[in-house]
Amino acid sequence: MSFSHDVKEELEKHIGNARHCQMAELAAILNFSGQFGCDKEGGFTIGFQTENETVVRKGFTLLKKTFNIEAGARIDETKIQEIHHKFGDLNEPVNPLLVKNSCCQRAFLRGAFLSIGSISAPEKGYHLELVCTQEDKAKQLQEIMLNFEIESKMVMRKKYYVVYLKEGKAIVELLNVMEAHIALMNLENLRILKEVRNTVNRRVNCEAANISKTVEAAGKQIEDILLIKEKLGFSNLPANLKQIAEVRLENPEMPLKELGEELDPPVGKSGVNHRLRKLSEIAKSLR
Numbered sequence: 001m002s003f004s005h006d007v008k009e010e011l012e013k014h015i016g017n018a019r020h021c022q023m024a025e026l027a028a029i030l031n032f033s034g035q036f037g038c039d040k041e042g043g044f045t046i047g048f049q050t051e052n053e054t055v056v057r058k059g060f061t062l063l064k065k066t067f068n069i070e071a072g073a074r075i076d077e078t079k080i081q082e083i084h085h086k087f088g089d090l091n092e093p094v095n096p097l098l099v100k101n102s103c104c105q106r107a108f109l110r111g112a113f114l115s116i117g118s119i120s121a122p123e124k125g126y127h128l129e130l131v132c133t134q135e136d137k138a139k140q141l142q143e144i145m146l147n148f149e150i151e152s153k154m155v156m157r158k159k160y161y162v163v164y165l166k167e168g169k170a171i172v173e174l175l176n177v178m179e180a181h182i183a184l185m186n187l188e189n190l191r192i193l194k195e196v197r198n199t200v201n202r203r204v205n206c207e208a209a210n211i212s213k214t215v216e217a218a219g220k221q222i223e224d225i226l227l228i229k230e231k232l233g234f235s236n237l238p239a240n241l242k243q244i245a246e247v248r249l250e251n252p253e254m255p256l257k258e259l260g261e262e263l264d265p266p267v268g269k270s271g272v273n274h275r276l277r278k279l280s281e282i283a284k285s286l287r
Contacts, residue, residue: 024104025058033116034046044077045075106177122186122191148173148177168191241278
C-alpha cells in the first residue's frame with residue numbers, strides 16, 4: 001500500500017467528538033466528491049463520486065452520526081431540505097460558518113484530503129497535493145491552510161486547480177493539523193534519517209576533498225625536496241630546513257602537525273608550514 005493510502009486510512013478512523021466538527025468534515029467530503037440524486041420511486045439519495053473506499057465509508061459514517069442517514073438509504077424530502085440548508089450548493093465553496101472554528105477547519109482539511117488529496121512516498125521526495133475542479137474551492141483550501149501558517153501554492157493542471165506543498169516541514173505541519181499523527185511520525189523519522197544521511201555524505205565529501213588536498217601538497221613537497229637533494233644537497237641547507245626535509249622524506253603522508261612533533265625540538269603546524277615554504281622557494285630557484 002502507498003503512503004497516501006496509509007494516511008487516508010488513518011484519517012478515516014479519526015472522528016471528531018463535536019457535531020460541528022463532524023459537520024465540517026462532512027461538508028468537505030460532500031463539497032469535493034458528494035452528489036445528490038433520486039431513485040426510481042422518487043426518493044432522494046446521497047452518494048460519493050470516488051473510487052476511494054475510505055471516502056465512501058467516512059462519508060456515510062458522518063451522515064449516520066450527524067443526520068442518522070444509513071448508507072444507501074432513501075431520504076425523505078424534509079431531511080434532504082435540511083441537508084441542503086446546512087451545506088448549500090455543492091458547486092460553491094463551503095459556507096464559512098461551517099469552518100469558523102479552528103477545530104472545524106482541521107476537520108474540513110481532513111475531509112478535503114480524504115476526498116481529493118494525495119501525498120508522495122517520503123523516500124522519493126516531498127509532495128502533497130489537493131486537486132480541485134474549481135478555482136474558488138482551491139482558494140478556500142489555501143485560505144484555511146494559511147490560518148495554520150501553512151503556505152501552499154496553486155497551479156493549473158489541464159482543467160484542474162492543484163493546491164500543493166513541496167517542503168517536508170509544511171507537509172508535516174499539515175499532517176499535524178489533520179491529526180494524522182502516525183503518518184506524521186513516520187514521515188518525521190524518514191525526514192530525519194534523510195537529513196542525517198545528507199549530513200554524513202557532506203562530511204565524507206569534505207573530508208575526502210581535504211585528504212586529496214593534503215596528499216597533493218605532500219606530493220609537491222616531496223618533489224621539491226628530492227630536487228634540492230639532487231642539485232644542492234642537504235648539507236648546504238640550514239639545519240632547520242635539513243631536518244624538516246629529511247623528516248618529510250621519511251614520512252610522506254604525515255600531517256603537518258605530526259611532522260612538527262617529529263622534529264627536535266618540536267615545532268607547531270605553522271612553523272612546519274613556514275619551513276616547507278622555504279624549501280619550495282629554494283626548489284623554485286633551482287629549476
